[in-house]
Amino acid sequence: MVAGELRMGTTAGRWVLTTTVLGSGLVFIDGTVVNVALERIGTELDAGFTGLQWTVNAYTLSLASLILLGGSLGDHFGRRRVFVIGVVWFALASLACGLAPDVGTLIAARALQGVGGALLTPGSLALISASFHGPDRAAAVGAWSGLGGIAGAVAPFLGGWLVEWSWRAVFLINLPLAVVIIVLALRHVPESRDTESAPGLDVTGTVLAVVGLGALTYGLTGLGERGAGPLLLGAIAVGVLALVAFVVVERRSPHALVPPALFRDRTFSAANICTVLIYGAMGAVFLLLVLQLQTVAGFTPLGAGAALLPVTALMLAFSARAGSLTGRIGPRLPMTVGPLVSAGGLLLLLRVDATTSWLVDVLPAMLVFGAGLTLTVAPLTATVLDSAPDRYAGAASGVNNAVARAAGLLAVAVVPGLAGIAGEDYTDPAAFDAGFRMAMVIGAGLLAAAALAAFTLIRAPLQAAKAPDREGIRVEECVHCPMTGPPLHPTGTPR
Numbered sequence: 001m002v003a004g005e006l007r008m009g010t011t012a013g014r015w016v017l018t019t020t021v022l023g024s025g026l027v028f029i030d031g032t033v034v035n036v037a038l039e040r041i042g043t044e045l046d047a048g049f050t051g052l053q054w055t056v057n058a059y060t061l062s063l064a065s066l067i068l069l070g071g072s073l074g075d076h077f078g079r080r081r082v083f084v085i086g087v088v089w090f091a092l093a094s095l096a097c098g099l100a101p102d103v104g105t106l107i108a109a110r111a112l113q114g115v116g117g118a119l120l121t122p123g124s125l126a127l128i129s130a131s132f133h134g135p136d137r138a139a140a141v142g143a144w145s146g147l148g149g150i151a152g153a154v155a156p157f158l159g160g161w162l163v164e165w166s167w168r169a170v171f172l173i174n175l176p177l178a179v180v181i182i183v184l185a186l187r188h189v190p191e192s193r194d195t196e197s198a199p200g201l202d203v204t205g206t207v208l209a210v211v212g213l214g215a216l217t218y219g220l221t222g223l224g225e226r227g228a229g230p231l232l233l234g235a236i237a238v239g240v241l242a243l244v245a246f247v248v249v250e251r252r253s254p255h256a257l258v259p260p261a262l263f264r265d266r267t268f269s270a271a272n273i274c275t276v277l278i279y280g281a282m283g284a285v286f287l288l289l290v291l292q293l294q295t296v297a298g299f300t301p302l303g304a305g306a307a308l309l310p311v312t313a314l315m316l317a318f319s320a321r322a323g324s325l326t327g328r329i330g331p332r333l334p335m336t337v338g339p340l341v342s343a344g345g346l347l348l349l350l351r352v353d354a355t356t357s358w359l360v361d362v363l364p365a366m367l368v369f370g371a372g373l374t375l376t377v378a379p380l381t382a383t384v385l386d387s388a389p390d391r392y393a394g395a396a397s398g399v400n401n402a403v404a405r406a407a408g409l410l411a412v413a414v415v416p417g418l419a420g421i422a423g424e425d426y427t428d429p430a431a432f433d434a435g436f437r438m439a440m441v442i443g444a445g446l447l448a449a450a451a452l453a454a455f456t457l458i459r460a461p462l463q464a465a466k467a468p469d470r471e472g473i474r475v476e477e478c479v480h481c482p483m484t485g486p487p488l489h490p491t492g493t494p495r
Contacts, residue, residue, distance in 0.1 A: 008140055017143055020127050020189075021143075023185075033156070035056065035287055042427070043427070049426050050422070053412055058107045062118060064402050067405070070122050077193070079126045079193070083123030085119055088182065127189060153309060153316065163305075164301050205258070222235070223236075225423070262395065274339075275403050276406075278373075281443040284439055285349075289307060293352065296436070303358060322334065322378040326379040334376065335451070337372075339372060340448060343445075345370070346443045418439075
């Protein structure tokens with residue numbers, strides 16, 4: 001079994017595909033089901049809303065900060081090795097989450113879980129790209145995307161069912177799955193490295209990213225809970241300075257996590273501005289909607305989780321067609337109309353209250369919201385890849401993925417405070433309902449701003465989407481459910 005020579009339809013190819021799908025499924029599923037469990041976690045561990053925010057943000061913070069480094073580690077030290085280490089790390093952190101006696105321990109374990117996710121997530125697609133032969137690579141990526149989407153569709157039901165039994169099961173179920181992944185990877189997945197990657201690792205840039213995002217998230221989350229104070233304002237200042245230093249370091253580093261050349265392209269910068277606004281809105285919506293449905297509408301965890309299913313189903317069914325449309329007409333119109341449609345879906349969620357029906361109130365809103373995302377995300381991914389030189393394709397998609405996760409991180413920190421949700425509000429239907437309505441209006445505003453940014457800044461028609469790229473993969477062939485972040489490009493990781 002040699003890397004780069006596997007074929008689809010062979011036993012060896014099926015084993016590699018199964019292993020990578022299961023590995024990425026760990027992260028996909030966990031990103032959805034934990035939100036469904038938050039209400040039960042808060043009740044059992046006697047946590048305030050800030051504790052619930054950090055249960056989400058601790059994971060997203062370490063994942064967003066380290067995902068680019070995780071890809072570089074795989075390129076340097078072996079993609080299978082780093083992938084397996086990530087799965088082991090993720091499993092041990094999941095065990096710590098499942099056994100957490102208090103919310104502080106849970107938050108710390110979630111941060112460790114994000115480190116594991118940052119190690120295994122880039123490796124999943126990189127292993128497919130390195131293992132399969134020529135044209136079979138495109139088929140393998142398509143299968144990975146479709147099967148990953150199915151995992152995303154199953155996650156809300158699985159999460160809701162597990163939470164009704166015990167929220168701890170949401171984390172503990174990762175353990176047997178991790179054992180299967182590790183055994184399959186060691187037995188059936190060939191090792192590969194990037195022999196052309198730049199020597200060294202951007203440790204300084206990584207530390208600055210962690211400090212910058214961490215301090216900024218701490219300060220912004222605290223403002224919503226306690227108001228302005230010297231400690232919180234100082235944390236925000238430290239975060240901003242660290243991120244400014246990160247930009248300076250990246251401009252001078254010989255092995256930058258974020259190649260400065262990428263942001264010299266106006267279209268790439270514009271696409272990432274849209275990413276910040278779109279995924280910021282999504283981060284707030286997916287956090288607050290399941291709490292609204294459980295706290296205010298009285299849904300069970302299973303019923304609340306099922307609210308996310310229409311979005312996943314629409315993405316699975318129509319993302320490829322949205323990609324094809326983008327190849328014909330360019331990304332500007334879909335990226336303008338799509339966010340506006342999604343904003344309409346959020347405004348429809350204002351109807352969710354104590355008398356809400358899933359079929360009459362929730363389903364139409366989520367269908368509209370999901371339709372807008374379906375129209376938006378494939379063009380967004382295509383624009384990111386099209387605006388980058390071939391040798392920076394992996395770096396471009398990695399940066400865009402990290403930007404999306406950072407946007408969700410900061411939105412979860414900021415939007416609830418702006419909406420007036422704090423303390424024990426998630427246990428008070430009247431207080432939470434008022435905050436939820438304001439948050440949906442804010443989310444709709446972010447999406448409208450994304451539409452405006454796309455209309456004014458996205459000008460150039462796509463070229464790469466009209467023909468296969470250097471790996472024989474068309475953008476529209478990659479179906480992806482964007483619950484947490486855009487797909488990583490399968491041709492590699494940042495150089």
